[in-house]
Amino acid sequence: MSTKENNQQVIVLDKEGFLISGNEVLCPLSAFQTTSVVTQFPFIGSIFTALLRQPLWRILEIKKVNTIHTLLPGIYDCSFYRCYLELYAQEVLIWNIADRTNFYQGLRMEQQIRHEWLISMEQE
Secondary structure (H helix, E strand, C coil), X not given: CCXXXXXXXXXXXXXXXXXXXXXXCCCCHHHHCCXXXXXXXXXXXXXXXXXXXXXXXXXXXXXXXXXXXXXXXXXXXXXXXXXEECCCCEEEEEEEEEECHHHHHHHHHHHHHHHHHHHHHHHC
C-alpha cells in the first residue's frame, strides 16, 4: 500500500530539526523550509533532545497525538528513529506521521455510546 492510501507522511530532518526531504501526503513541506520543526510543533520541541539521544534505528512510537498546528489538524500516530543515510551523508531523524483521526474519533464515539448505554441501564 502506498503512503497516500495509508494517510502517512514521512519527513526527514537534520539534527537541528530542519527539513531535508519528505513527501507531502498530509501537509505541505514548504512551511518547514526556513524554520525548524522544533519551533513549529511544541510536541516535537518537547521531545527532540531525547530523540537525538536514542540509539540508531530504535523506533519510538507515540500514539494519539492531537496536534494544534493549523497545517496538521487531527489525531496522529507518530514514530521517530535516527539513522545514517548515505544519500545525505549524515545522520538524520525520520518522522513518520500517520493520520488516525477517523479511527480515534470512531473509538471516542463508540466509547461515548457505550457509557450512555451503561448509564441508562443503571437508571432502570
